[in-house]
Amino acid sequence: MSLDLTGVTLTYPDGDARLTALDQVSLTVPRGSLTAVVGPSGSGKSSLLAVAATLITPDAGTVVVDGTTTTGLGRGELTDLRRLKIGIVFQQPNLLPALTAVEQLQVMARIGGGSAAAARGRAMDLLDAVGLAPQARRRPHQLSGGQRQRVNIARALMNDPAVLLVDEPTSALDHERGAAVVDLLTRLTHQRATATVLVTHDRAQLAAVDQVAEVHDGRLSAVAR
Numbered sequence: 001m002s003l004d005l006t007g008v009t010l011t012y013p014d015g016d017a018r019l020t021a022l023d024q025v026s027l028t029v030p031r032g033s034l035t036a037v038v039g040p041s042g043s044g045k046s047s048l049l050a051v052a053a054t055l056i057t058p059d060a061g062t063v064v065v066d067g068t069t070t071t072g073l074g075r076g077e078l079t080d081l082r083r084l085k086i087g088i089v090f091q092q093p094n095l096l097p098a099l100t101a102v103e104q105l106q107v108m109a110r111i112g113g114g115s116a117a118a119a120r121g122r123a124m125d126l127l128d129a130v131g132l133a134p135q136a137r138r139r140p141h142q143l144s145g146g147q148r149q150r151v152n153i154a155r156a157l158m159n160d161p162a163v164l165l166v167d168e169p170t171s172a173l174d175h176e177r178g179a180a181v182v183d184l185l186t187r188l189t190h191q192r193a194t195a196t197v198l199v200t201h202d203r204a205q206l207a208a209v210d211q212v213a214e215v216h217d218g219r220l221s222a223v224a225r
């Protein structure tokens with residue numbers, strides 16, 4: 001199974017006209033592999049993630065998430081699909097200030113149902129997987145920027161998603177910390193068999209990823225490396 005976008009076109013209203021944010025984009029990301037998407041600001045990278053996340057319905061084209069075609073699904077069905085199959089890491093970690101790291105993850109499980117003890121165990125395992133077990137009881141203001149971003153990533157994995165979508169997680173980090181986050185995402189992708197799309201502007205970090213695609217004016221092309 002995989003994440004599949006086929007012939008996706010997305011436009012936004014722009015005065016009397018429409019702005020084409022995505023132009024006939026096709027992309028397949030198999031589970032267990034990471035595709036990096038690079039491109040200049042305004043080229044359509046976040047729009048691509050929003051369509052893959054089923055947060056925006058494209059004008060044309062299809063999105064298939066781990067075997068489920070999203071075309072024609074209602075709001076409630078899309079919400080369920082996102083909860084069960086899609087982990088999203090936004091640019092800003094938007095952690096809840098009052099909660100500890102482990103609680104940030106447990107909140108996700110409560111949304112999904114299941115026992116509190118099982119959720120805590122899973123949350124601790126994930127914090128361990130991102131190297132933050134010792135910080136489990138810290139609140140966001142007691143964590144560094146890189147640590148907050150790792151909590152954010154662990155939280156997105158809480159419901160064991162088939163698809164992991166990550167938007168510029170390293171933009172606020174220095175090069176070394178950014179590279180560590182990309183390495184972590186690559187490892188988690190292989191371990192947890194997610195179909196991962198990583199939007200980034202830092203090409204220097206991409207040596208180990210499985211596939212690189214470049215967006216320009218809403219058009220996607222594969223990059224030979």
Ligand code: ADP
Nearest residue numbers: 012013019021040041042043044045046047048
């Ligand atoms: P990137 O993430 O690569 O910077 P975006 O996907 O955010 O690019 O934006 C692609 C294009 O779509 C840009 O020209 C941007 O101004 C436009 N755009 C993005 N979101 C909206 C929106 N909600 N309404 C109108 N135009 C938008």
Ligand code: MG
Nearest residue numbers: 045046047167
């Ligand atoms: Mg963006």
